Amino acid sequence: MRKTLLAAGAALLLAAGPAAAQQKTIKIGFISTFSGPVAVIGNDMRNSFELALDHLGRKMGGIPVEVIYEDDGFKPEVGKQKTDKLIESDKVDFITGYIWSNVLLASLKSAVDSKTFLITANAGPSQLAGELCSPYVFSSSWNNDQTPQSVGLYMNQKGVKSVFLIGPNYAAGKDMLAGVASTFKGKVVGQELTKWPDQLDFSAELAKAKDANPDAVFVFYPGRAGVQFLTQYAQAGLKGKIPLYTAFTIDELSLPLQKDLALGVPGAQQWVNDLPNDANKKFVADYRKKYNSRPSFYGAQSYDAAMLINSAVVATKGNLSDKNAVRRALEKADFKSVRGNFKFGPNHVPIQNFYLQDVVKDGNEFVLKTTATIVKDFQDVHHAKCKMPAN
Amino acid sequence: MTLFIEQCLNGLQFGLLLFMLAAGLTLVFGIMDLVNLAHGSLYMIGAYFAATFTAWTGSFLLGVAIALGGTLLVGMAVEVIVMRRLYGRDHLDHVLATFGLILFFDESVRLIWGPAGLSLPLPSWLNAPVQILPGIYYSAYKLSIIIVSLAVAAGLYFLVMRTRIGMLIRAGASNREMVGALGVNIKLLYTLVFGLGAALAGLAGLMQAPILTVQIGMGEIIIILAFVITVIGGIGSIRGAFVAAIFVGLIDTLGRSYFTDLIRLAFSKETAATAAPALSSMLIYLLMAVVLVVRPEGLFSAGQK
Numbered sequence: 001m002r003k004t005l006l007a008a009g010a011a012l013l014l015a016a017g018p019a020a021a022q023q024k025t026i027k028i029g030f031i032s033t034f035s036g037p038v039a040v041i042g043n044d045m046r047n048s049f050e051l052a053l054d055h056l057g058r059k060m061g062g063i064p065v066e067v068i069y070e071d072d073g074f075k076p077e078v079g080k081q082k083t084d085k086l087i088e089s090d091k092v093d094f095i096t097g098y099i100w101s102n103v104l105l106a107s108l109k110s111a112v113d114s115k116t117f118l119i120t121a122n123a124g125p126s127q128l129a130g131e132l133c134s135p136y137v138f139s140s141s142w143n144n145d146q147t148p149q150s151v152g153l154y155m156n157q158k159g160v161k162s163v164f165l166i167g168p169n170y171a172a173g174k175d176m177l178a179g180v181a182s183t184f185k186g187k188v189v190g191q192e193l194t195k196w197p198d199q200l201d202f203s204a205e206l207a208k209a210k211d212a213n214p215d216a217v218f219v220f221y222p223g224r225a226g227v228q229f230l231t232q233y234a235q236a237g238l239k240g241k242i243p244l245y246t247a248f249t250i251d252e253l254s255l256p257l258q259k260d261l262a263l264g265v266p267g268a269q270q271w272v273n274d275l276p277n278d279a280n281k282k283f284v285a286d287y288r289k290k291y292n293s294r295p296s297f298y299g300a301q302s303y304d305a306a307m308l309i310n311s312a313v314v315a316t317k318g319n320l321s322d323k324n325a326v327r328r329a330l331e332k333a334d335f336k337s338v339r340g341n342f343k344f345g346p347n348h349v350p351i352q353n354f355y356l357q358d359v360v361k362d363g364n365e366f367v368l369k370t371t372a373t374i375v376k377d378f379q380d381v382h383h384a385k386c387k388m389p390a391n
Numbered sequence: 392m393t394l395f396i397e398q399c400l401n402g403l404q405f406g407l408l409l410f411m412l413a414a415g416l417t418l419v420f421g422i423m424d425l426v427n428l429a430h431g432s433l434y435m436i437g438a439y440f441a442a443t444f445t446a447w448t449g450s451f452l453l454g455v456a457i458a459l460g461g462t463l464l465v466g467m468a469v470e471v472i473v474m475r476r477l478y479g480r481d482h483l484d485h486v487l488a489t490f491g492l493i494l495f496f497d498e499s500v501r502l503i504w505g506p507a508g509l510s511l512p513l514p515s516w517l518n519a520p521v522q523i524l525p526g527i528y529y530s531a532y533k534l535s536i537i538i539v540s541l542a543v544a545a546g547l548y549f550l551v552m553r554t555r556i557g558m559l560i561r562a563g564a565s566n567r568e569m570v571g572a573l574g575v576n577i578k579l580l581y582t583l584v585f586g587l588g589a590a591l592a593g594l595a596g597l598m599q600a601p602i603l604t605v606q607i608g609m610g611e612i613i614i615i616l617a618f619v620i621t622v623i624g625g626i627g628s629i630r631g632a633f634v635a636a637i638f639v640g641l642i643d644t645l646g647r648s649y650f651t652d653l654i655r656l657a658f659s660k661e662t663a664a665t666a667a668p669a670l671s672s673m674l675i676y677l678l679m680a681v682v683l684v685v686r687p688e689g690l691f692s693a694g695q696k
Contacts, residue, residue, distance in 0.1 A: 037606040039506050169668040195672045198612045200603045203401040204647040211394040228603050235530045237520030257510045
């Protein structure tokens with residue numbers, strides 16, 4: 001009798017086995033900057049991620065979603081601590097967010113070692129596309145140098161013969177300047193890297209740029225520094241004299257402060273507010289309705305990150321313990337991206353179009369507009385260095 | 392050569408701006424023996440006031456004038472409400488309390504003006520470059536910062552060296568107890584000095600606002616440089632703060648402009664491109680270290696004269 005009871009109990013346990021693997025909630029950790037002057041970026045990312053969850057009915061594959069937001073305080077060491085906390089004590093299934101390349105690089109090892117899937121919604125350090133690529137790391141953004149490479153291609157089209165490069169001295173800044181230099185066919189007459197994020201006065205660098213007298217100046221200053229740069233560019237008397245080309249310097253978050261200083265300054269981006277696909281129309285319209293402002297590319301990438309995670313949860317029917325299955329599902333990128341076509345390269349970095357964006361005045365508002373496709377199905381140059389383990 | 396002149400002007404402008412901040416800091420530190428970490432918050436308040444009042448009045452100069460008065464009042468209120476309770480206490484208490492003030496000001500600004508920051512647009516007559524020497528154009532606004540700062544420095548010199556209040560301030564910096572013992576209303580003097588320091592910080596903040604943006608925490612990076620200047624110049628010495636500020640401004644700007652080329656002479660282009668920005672941002676601190684070794688009391692020490 002006891003034996004049969006035990007056997008029955010064991011059978012019950014066995015039967016319960018697959019059910020236990022089904023999760024009660026999908027836990028997602030979200031790391032971004034929610035304090036200090038760049039908190040506007042973090043807020044936009046969170047708003048977009050929340051909007052995506054609204055669109056999904058706050059469930060993925062029928063399982064409720066719980067998101068834990070953590071502030072990296074704009075500092076790599078804090079970002080790493082928060083990543084460790086999310087992985088070790090919250091035991092999240094996915095971790096996403098990450099504005100800054102240096103924060104992501106510091107946090108990467110924790111995610112990879114614990115086999116937690118990490119989807120970077122902005123940061124795209126070149127190491128990640130190359131030697132540091134991992135089966136557990138995906139990007140819903142780009143690799144750092146792709147956008148400036150597109151700008152370099154555009155400057156070739158415009159017949160620019162010489163350029164002066166200015167950017168901040170950290171992982172992304174170096175990637176950006178190297179990116180332009182790699183596709184630009186003319187001469188790079190000078191390059192300046194400034195202390196990041198402390199230095200906000202660019203007078204010395206601008207004086208050098210003026211002295212070099214190039215055909216164009218290329219600049220990369222994300223967040224508030226982009227406003228400061230454009231202001232000082234005009235004050236130094238360079239606006240209108242030397243054409244300015246940008247990457248990640250003018251976006252929907254900085255534009256309300258840059259205003260007419262940004263008019264006539266082109267940039268490249270993989271996503272613009274006005275891309276005419278259905279997913280994007282819905283995203284932009286609902287975002288404007290809910291938050292009464294325009295989403296930025298940071299937000300668009302976060303929205304895509306949520307949709308990407310959802311596609312994997314749905315495909316694996318919520319069984320996230322099978323890491324290989326989750327990885328296969330993520331690699332398929334079976335979701336409607338707000339940027340239209342979206343597919344992953346072998347290093348989990350998207351292969352995508354890059355557009356030329358221009359600032360136009362719409363009534364009293366300044367908005368970004370797509371004016372051309374600079375490059376189609378653009379793949380980063382680092383993927384050859386990535387030795388992705390087979391699945 | 393044009394470039395060198397322009398860079399020197401940039402350095403001078405940056406130095407003078409730092410002097411505005413350091414002057415208030417060194418006065419408060421020297422006379423009241425008070426470490427005020429929240430000095431950067433007053434810098435921020437000055438900028439926020441200027442952006443707000445300029446938008447309200449529609450006039451840049453009027454907005455700036457109201458903002459200056461406003462910051463002076465905020466400074467005096469802070470002295471009466473908070474700082475008065477800290478005199479005679481340990482420096483660690485000062486640091487703790489004024490750090491609390493930073494958090495208080497940052498959060499208040501977030502509540503009042505929101506997290507997104509403001510911009511302070513310049514009137515068009517300040518927003519264009521002017522010709523200062525044949526063939527040399529310089530930003531009219533930066534030039535006006537230099538002129539205003541020099542005027543303020545001269546006014547401060549006159550106030551401290553030639554007036555009765557200045558005499559009391561100098562006496563307070565040399566020997567506080569004795570000034571009190573001689574029947575000077577030290578409380579009022581302290582409130583005035585703190586308000587003056589706040590107004591100077593506010594002036595620095597509002598002058599910097601059109602170049603940078605007005606944002607929460609904008610004073611926290613620059614205040615470190617102001618502390619470096621008070622240490623180099625000698626605590627309590629306005630003259631020391633002036634000389635040290637010009638030094639620091641020039642070293643920082645010229646370092647940023649020419650250090651890369653210097654390093655390139657000895658090392659490869661790659662090394663220079665990455666090492667130079669890091670090294671040039673250390674120059675100021677190297678200067679401070681050297682001064683601390685050679686003259687631990689600073690270049691011009693107020694206590695000894």
